Amino acid sequence: MNEVSRPHATLELNREQLRQLGYSIIDEMVKHYDSLPDQLIGMTKDRPSLEALLREPLPLTPQDPHEVLERAVQDVFGNTIKSQHTRFFAFVPGPSNSVSALADMLAAGFNAFSGSWYESSGPSMVELVTVDWLRQLIGMPETTVGTFTSGGSVANLSAIHVARHHHLGINDQDGVIYYSDQTHSSIDRAVRILGLRNHQVRRLPSDSRYRLSVDMLYGAVTSDKAAGLKPFCVIANAGTTNTGAVDDLEAIADLCQEEGLWMHVDGAYGASAALSERGKALLKGIERADSVTIDPHKWLFQPYEIGCLLVKEGTLLRDAFRLVPEYLKDMDKSDDMVNYWDYGLQLTRGFRALKLWMSFKVFGVEAFRDAVDWGIEQAEFVQQLLEANPRWEIITAAQIGIINFRYVPEGLVTSEFLNTLQQRIVDDLLASEYAVIATTILKKRKVIRLILINPRTTVEEIQATIERLTQLGEQYSVTLQATVTE
Ligand SMILES: Cc1ncc(COP(=O)(O)O)c(C=O)c1O
Incomplete structure (x- = not known):
């Protein structure tokens, strides 16, 4: 008869190790939430950089769980653009909440x-x-x-x-x-x-x-x-x-x-x-x-x-x-x-x-109601800010958290120029790592699209984002126009 009982791996940590790892994970999450507004919204690294950072042979032997956690936090999550960041205004954000994460x-x-x-x-x-x-x-x-x-x-x-x-x-x-x-x-x-x-x-x-x-x-x-x-x-x-x-x-x-x-x-x-x-x-x-x-x-x-x-x-x-x-x-x-x-x-x-x-x-659902209301109001606030500057053209008015607009410089410009301008504004805002926004195309026009559904986004962050967009609009209207005229 074959031996049926032998020492074998059960894929467990001992209780103390498990607790410590659990506490460390929670600490990392709390640190992450606390520091989110102060974090730059990182740029995505290219494939060769991530290959160099993360490609490794199949790990056959055990590693220290805290070291593995640190790698996950630094090298893995460190290379994400956080859709729950207060200045993530692109695609559809994932503002999330900490209780649900737990x-x-x-x-x-x-x-x-x-x-x-x-x-x-x-x-x-x-x-x-x-x-x-x-x-x-x-x-x-x-x-x-x-x-x-x-x-x-x-x-x-x-x-x-x-x-x-x-x-x-x-x-x-x-x-x-x-x-x-x-x-x-x-x-x-x-x-x-x-x-x-x-x-x-x-x-x-x-x-x-x-x-x-x-x-x-x-x-x-x-x-x-x-x-x-x-x-x-x-x-x-x-x-x-x-x-x-x-x-x-x-x-x-x-x-x-x-x-x-x-x-x-x-x-x-x-x-x-x-x-x-x-x-x-x-x-x-x-x-x-x-x-x-x-x-x-x-x-x-x-x-x-x-x-x-x-x-x-x-x-x-x-x-x-x-x-x-x-x-x-x-x-x-x-x-x-x-x-x-x-x-x-x-x-x-x-x-x-x-x-x-x-x-x-x-x-309580009243808190969710309030958070959704604030999303609707945020986009309306963006609209007010844009309406105060005649260079901004609202393409679609604020509607349940989304607004589309474009920067139109003074003077006669082609639609091609306008499209290039919006892309430059967005690319440069992204490069600054201050906020994440994206363009979209509406009836053949490239426009800047903002979606604001994060209840933790502040009025100051919205103002600062629009100020930065306006500065970029002013700056590129001049430089791009000069290139076109040359
Ligand atoms: C209107 C709409 N429908 C469907 C989807 C797809 O949902 P999911 O990405 O959760 O699969 C999205 C995602 O942004 C959406 O905005």
Whole structure:
């Protein structure tokens, strides 16, 4: 008989080492949060520098955990641009919060498998409750069921899958989906993954306010129906990534109701504005959607990753995903005992709900409401600052935290010159490492886009950012113009 017991590795630290490592990790996190506003927002290093810093052979033997932690803090996190920095105004920031970060650590520590009720009744119940809180904030009916996902992309993908499954079943070759050209690229990707062909996708030009044109939508649906195609889904935006534009959700809901179409609202970023009274008014009609994406890792201040899909007729979500293989039959006992693996594409799932649940409880939702309100006000404050200087042209007014503008020097200038100028301003602000901002293109114009959703951003930081942008605008108008004239 072979020897069955021998000394072997159990991949554990002793208690004291574990505690010390844990305390050191928490200390690093606290130091990080405290020093964030004073940190320059680092520039990304190039690949050769990082190869030199981090490429190493497979570590076969143990290393001191504190040294490994130090490497992680210095060399790994030291080479990130912090999206939770108070002067990160690009893309969609991730302002996050410290309680949720600790909750993530706790969830990983207990390693709760959140796919089945059997293995995880407590976490599953917390997910039911927390998803329902989001439903209430958005105002969807009680039939709504939802699930936490890795983010908005997977929530959007899942929504289109549910819509197609419900409306078309397997006869999906003639199904048509509609959305505006301002819709997030995750929808284009979802459509590609789901295998929809070009003739099944209508990417309609947005109107002058960057919203889906309901007239154009109606025209497209009518002519597709007349051609024998099967319109099945409209993606409406509640806060486009470019401008924060909210489509006319009431009108789209009416149209979808009349035409028998699934209405999905991509509110990955903007649906959180429902917490604020003003945001709620803007989002009117969202509660009528068949499904809604909302990303708590954006404007609900959660660390990555947590997105959420809400589906008005909850049974449709489950119908679209549920499969019960023989090895999981024991766990498929009763509909009350929710198995979250029936609600999405993940079987093994972490306990994402914990961070939202803990932070809502620890801070109270009123604090979140206030933080969202401050985001809306910050962009309006930027608008006021820009309006005080005639050289700044507002391209899209402040809307749920986003504003787009450009610097227009005095005198006659070409549109090409203006585009180059905005890029130079942004590149040089980035090089100063004071703030992170980005450009975008709106109707062929390069513009500077600011998104301000970090509750820790101060008035002084906003003023200083606009002052720096203005100085760069003045400086480059002169130098670039001189180059053009030469
Ligand atoms: C409107 C919108 N939808 C979807 C997404 C994709 O979300 P995620 O990055 O969480 O997958 C984003 C991301 O910025 C977004 O702004």
